[in-house]
Amino acid sequence: MRATTLHGPYDIRVEEVPDARVQAPHDAVVQVLRACVCGSDLWAYRGESARQPGQRIGHEFLGTVVETGSEVGTVRPGDLVVAPFTWADGVCGFCAEGLPTSCANGGFWGSVGSDGGQGEAVRVPYADGTLVRLPGEAASDDRLLTALLALSDVMGTGHHAAVSAGVRPGATVAVVGDGAVGLCAVLAARRLGAERVVMLGRHTARTRVARSFGATDVVAERGEAAVAAVRELTGGHGAHAVVEAVGTEQSMKTAVGIARPGGAVGWVGVPHGSGAGLDMGLLFKHNIALRGGIAPVRTYLPQLLPDVLSGALDPSPVFDLSVGLAEVADGYRAMDERTALKALVTF
Amino acid sequence: MRATTLHGPYDIRVEEVPDARVQAPHDAVVQVLRACVCGSDLWAYRGESARQPGQRIGHEFLGTVVETGSEVGTVRPGDLVVAPFTWADGVCGFCAEGLPTSCANGGFWGSVGSDGGQGEAVRVPYADGTLVRLPGEAASDDRLLTALLALSDVMGTGHHAAVSAGVRPGATVAVVGDGAVGLCAVLAARRLGAERVVMLGRHTARTRVARSFGATDVVAERGEAAVAAVRELTGGHGAHAVVEAVGTEQSMKTAVGIARPGGAVGWVGVPHGSGAGLDMGLLFKHNIALRGGIAPVRTYLPQLLPDVLSGALDPSPVFDLSVGLAEVADGYRAMDERTALKALVTF
Numbered sequence: 054m055r056a057t058t059l060h061g062p063y064d065i066r067v068e069e070v071p072d073a074r075v076q077a078p079h080d081a082v083v084q085v086l087r088a089c090v091c092g093s094d095l096w097a098y099r100g101e102s103a104r105q106p107g108q109r110i111g112h113e114f115l116g117t118v119v120e121t122g123s124e125v126g127t128v129r130p131g132d133l134v135v136a137p138f139t140w141a142d143g144v145c146g147f148c149a150e151g152l153p154t155s156c157a158n159g160g161f162w163g164s165v166g167s168d169g170g171q172g173e174a175v176r177v178p179y180a181d182g183t184l185v186r187l188p189g190e191a192a193s194d195d196r197l198l199t200a201l202l203a204l205s206d207v208m209g210t211g212h213h214a215a216v217s218a219g220v221r222p223g224a225t226v227a228v229v230g231d232g233a234v235g236l237c238a239v240l241a242a243r244r245l246g247a248e249r250v251v252m253l254g255r256h257t258a259r260t261r262v263a264r265s266f267g268a269t270d271v272v273a274e275r276g277e278a279a280v281a282a283v284r285e286l287t288g289g290h291g292a293h294a295v296v297e298a299v300g301t302e303q304s305m306k307t308a309v310g311i312a313r314p315g316g317a318v319g320w321v322g323v324p325h326g327s328g329a330g331l332d333m334g335l336l337f338k339h340n341i342a343l344r345g346g347i348a349p350v351r352t353y354l355p356q357l358l359p360d361v362l363s364g365a366l367d368p369s370p371v372f373d374l375s376v377g378l379a380e381v382a383d384g385y386r387a388m389d390e391r392t393a394l395k396a397l398v399t400f
Numbered sequence: 401m402r403a404t405t406l407h408g409p410y411d412i413r414v415e416e417v418p419d420a421r422v423q424a425p426h427d428a429v430v431q432v433l434r435a436c437v438c439g440s441d442l443w444a445y446r447g448e449s450a451r452q453p454g455q456r457i458g459h460e461f462l463g464t465v466v467e468t469g470s471e472v473g474t475v476r477p478g479d480l481v482v483a484p485f486t487w488a489d490g491v492c493g494f495c496a497e498g499l500p501t502s503c504a505n506g507g508f509w510g511s512v513g514s515d516g517g518q519g520e521a522v523r524v525p526y527a528d529g530t531l532v533r534l535p536g537e538a539a540s541d542d543r544l545l546t547a548l549l550a551l552s553d554v555m556g557t558g559h560h561a562a563v564s565a566g567v568r569p570g571a572t573v574a575v576v577g578d579g580a581v582g583l584c585a586v587l588a589a590r591r592l593g594a595e596r597v598v599m600l601g602r603h604t605a606r607t608r609v610a611r612s613f614g615a616t617d618v619v620a621e622r623g624e625a626a627v628a629a630v631r632e633l634t635g636g637h638g639a640h641a642v643v644e645a646v647g648t649e650q651s652m653k654t655a656v657g658i659a660r661p662g663g664a665v666g667w668v669g670v671p672h673g674s675g676a677g678l679d680m681g682l683l684f685k686h687n688i689a690l691r692g693g694i695a696p697v698r699t700y701l702p703q704l705l706p707d708v709l710s711g712a713l714d715p716s717p718v719f720d721l722s723v724g725l726a727e728v729a730d731g732y733r734a735m736d737e738r739t740a741l742k743a744l745v746t747f
Contacts, residue, residue: 147661147662150662151662152661152662152687154687155661155662155686155687217689314494314499314502315494315497315498315499315502317691320684323684324680324681324683324684326680327675327676327678327680328674328675328676328677328678328679328680329674329675329676330675331674331675331678332675333671333673333674333675334671336671336690336693337667337670337671337692337693337694338693338694339502339693340499340501340502340691340692340693340694340696341693342564342689342690342691342692343683343689343690343691344664344689344690344691345684345687345689346683346684346685346686346687346688347684347685347687349687
């Protein structure tokens with residue numbers, strides 16, 4: 054089979070790799086119908102996150118089950134399924150608590166020795182704990198299939214940010230980060246009842262999506278000026294709930310600066326840098342909570358799925374470029390150069 | 401009247417100062433019966449927090465109302481009252497949300513231009529929003545009066561830490577910091593239903609109090625060894641709820657290191673240092689929340705008061721030294737040298 058591999062900075066390839074096959078009784082093999090490129094893949098692409106030469110990449114996919122191990126009970130060949138960006142056994146203490154990302158038997162697609170999502174097929178360990186079945190009819194609905202793919206990461210991660218930030222009906226929310234996760238956080242915040250959603254961003258194509266997702270205000274300023282602008286929009290106090298979907302020290306600084314006393318920053322941007330950007334004095338003085346981390350997307354999937362199926366929740370517009378597997382490098386390049394927001398990979 | 405003043409590092413004095421008197425219609429004047437020295441006063445005492453020469457000090461007191469302004473409605477002369485460590489108007493948006501520490505009209509005892517708690521009397525702005533009435537009979541019960549004094553700061557702050565750390569019935573809790581606040585957090589955690597409370601500390605006199613307050617385990621190790629010891633006590637995973645009651649980069653690092661994935665650190669130690677001690681990668685990977693800050697003690701006072709009055713909650717053992725106002729410098733010295741845990745000042 055063919056799959057995407059990374060050989061060094063900016064050296065993304067599509068190569069023949071061993072076919073995915075069931076290796077353990079709890080495995081399933083999924084033939085991929087849709088995959089995509091994540092903003093976090095770019096860290097590896099740019100050489101900023103270490104990878105072994107030839108390592109697989111991609112952690113978002115949906116497709117059709119083609120083989121199952123003897124212990125797999127919830128899916129069978131022919132089923133349309135979506136996978137969260139980590140696998141988990143579904144039965145351990147952390148899985149039971151809704152935190153499959155801390156499962157002792159869990160792991161990441163594309164880690165050494167595992168298949169990546171950007172390939173023709175994926176061996177899925179712990180299929181029962183990992184995969185979520187989708188209605189078969191969805192396979193013939195192009196828009197819906199793309200929307201469902203977002204549940205593998207960005208929509209669930211945006212939802213985690215909103216939940217972690219404590220979004221409640223009537224809340225004022227601010228979103229730092231106009232990538233796919235930040236945009237999905239706008240959708241999630243509105244779904245959770247936010248009255249006002251301020252998107253911080255200056256890329257017109259992205260802020261246009263943000264507005265279509267329900268953002269009520271857009272702040273184009275950066276740094277101190279952005280903090281001042283959000284404060285002015287919120288009666289001087291800041292937002293009840295702030296989503297941080299970037300992960301840099303500067304974005305965290307901005308996020309804390311625009312949070313209302315007693316509010317929370319829901320952070321889901323993979324941290325790059327130390328806590329040095331955090332103004333501990335400000336967090337302390339204003340009782341601002343910092344909550345979030347790697348999103349337990351598998352836990353949210355059954356909660357979000359009905360709304361995506363009904364069309365009430367449609368994250369599909371975050372995909373603004375579609376490539377075939379052979380052109381996946383074009384997808385990386387476009388995202389790296391910010392000419393594309395998020396690249397879909399079709400098979 | 402006489403009050404405690406700070407003139408420079410280690411230069412604490414008791415001097416004649418202008419009598420406290422009603423200056424605004426919402427003021428009351430409280431004649432102090434009990435005050436005490438706080439661990440945070442030591443930062444000023446040591447010159448590590450800036451103060452003006454001659455500035456008042458002390459933010460914990462209870463006493464008898466002796467004068468009220470024309471707009472004060474909830475207390476009257478003769479009432480026994482306790483004050484939280486900040487005043488607040490009680491009617492603004494933040495006060496209504498339970499966050500009087502963010503009240504726009506609020507302030508700290510001992511800030512420039514205000515009376516400190518370690519003096520014969522205190523002018524209390526916004527008496528209705530600030531003071532809490534106590535049963536007059538308590539004045540003749542020495543132990544109870546001391547326990548009630550703890551509601552002005554350390555008991556409420558320990559409770560805030562426990563609440564912020566998400567202590568729930570059955571939870572395993574770890575407490576970093578064996579000062580009065582850490583010890584009160586042990587009481588608070590047990591009151592909230594914690595099944596197991598691990599106190600990190602090596603001072604026998606303090607860990608003895610911790611055990612009497614309900615700590616089930618004591619870890620004497622520090623740093624990495626402390627993290628390993630707590631992990632061993634908790635099945636390798638860490639504590640659901642961690643109280644951080646010190647405020648240094650090292651203590652924060654320990655607190656994050658002993659938190660269970662999906663858990664929270666409730667931090668109430670006034671931050672000294674930057675966020676550089678925070679391992680953002682660990683917080684992110686394990687979805688550990690950081691919640692807390694300056695405790696909204698006034699909000700908790702009515703919740704905790706009945707249990708202190710009934711004797712179910714008794715923080716009085718945190719006071720292990722009693723001095724008169726004239727000897728307040730002895731109290732500071734003893735706490736600075738760690739020969740006393742917390743000094744009571746009687747009048």
